[in-house]
Amino acid sequence: MTLRAVLLASGAVLAAAPALADVNVYTTRQPELIQPVVDAFTEATGIAVNLAFVNEGLVERLVAEGARSPADLVMTVDIANLQQIVDAGVTQPVDSEVLEAAIPAELRDLEGHWFALTKRARVVYASLDRVADGEVTTYEDLADPKWKGRICSRSGLHNYNLALLSAMIAHHGEDYARQWAAGLRDNLARKPQGGDRDQVQAIWQGECDISLGNTYYLGQMLADPEQQAWAQSVRLIFPTFEDGGTHVNVSGIAMTAAAPNRDEALQFMEFLVSPEAQAIYAEKNHEYPVVEGTKLSDLVASWGELNPDRLSLSEVAGHRAAAVRIMEEVNFDG
Structure with missing residues (x-):
C-alpha cells in the first residue's frame, strides 16, 4: 500500500505534496500555516515534506498504526497535547545539539521527546x-x-x-x-x-x-x-x-517511534529552529519565536515586550x- 493510500485510509487529509515524501508529518495545525517553512526547507535541502492534517484522534491513530505508521514527525499545539503524545509511548527521544542549543530548557522535554517551535502568550x-x-x-x-x-x-x-x-x-x-x-x-x-x-x-x-x-x-x-x-x-x-x-504556551514537534525516515526528519526539526524558519513563523503566524534574537514581525513587536x-x-x-x-x-x- 502506498503512503498516500495509508494516509487516506486513516482519514488524514493531505496537503498538496508528492505521493511519496522524504519526511512525513502528521499535524493538527492547518497545513497552510506550516507550508511556508516547508517550502523553505525543501528549497534549501531538496527534501520533500508530506503534510497530513489530522484534526482529531491523533494519538489513537499513532497507537493503532504502531510500527507501521508512515509518520516521521508530529506537529501540534499546546503542551498538554505534546505531553499526551509522549505519554502514549508513540515518540522517541531525539539527541540534537542544534535543538538543545536553540531552544531554552523550559521549552523542551529534557529527555528529548518534544521541542517547542513557537510561543504564544x-x-x-x-x-x-x-x-x-x-x-x-x-x-x-x-x-x-x-x-x-x-x-x-x-x-x-x-x-x-x-x-x-x-x-x-x-x-x-x-x-x-x-x-x-x-x-x-x-x-x-x-x-x-x-x-x-x-x-x-x-x-x-x-x-x-x-x-x-x-x-x-x-x-x-x-x-x-x-x-x-x-x-x-x-x-x-x-x-x-x-x-x-x-504565561506562554507553545506549538511543538516530536519524532514518532516508527519514524521510517529518521535522518531526514531530524534535518527538518533542526531547520525549524534556524533563523530563516523562525523568522517565517514570526512573520506569517503572528507567533513568538523560541530562538532568542529572532526578529519579531512589526505587528507582534508593536504589542509590547513579552516577559x-x-x-x-x-x-x-x-x-x-x-x-x-x-x-x-x-x-x-x-
Missing part, C-alpha cells in the same frame, strides 16, 4: 474605552471582585485555560488555584462559550470589558475584514504571575489533571 484583551492603563497587571488580579460581571471567557476546560490554571497551581498550589478559579468564575459576564476571538467580539459589543486570549488571534482578526472592528476595539495587556512572568514565565512547561503539564478537577469542582462552565 496567554494575555488579556481589554476594552480601549472601558479599561484604564494599568488596571490589569497580574493574573491573580482577575479574581478580584472589582471585575465582577466584566470578564468573558471560553470554556474553563479548554486546553489553553487549563494550561493557565496548571501554571497557577505550579506557582501557588492547588488551594490557591481553586480559590482563584472560583473568583474568576464569579467575575464572568456570561456563561463561557466560543473561542478567543468570540470573547473579543463580546468586548466590542459591550458584553464585557476584558477577556483572556492568545496573542496571535489579534493578528488573525486584523487580517479579517469582518473582524477588524473587534480587534481595533481592544488592546493587549501582558499580565504576569505575582512571582513570575507572562515570559520561566516555569518548565513539563512542570505545567504535570498539573493538568489537578486543573481539570478544579475547573469541574468550581463548576466554571456553569
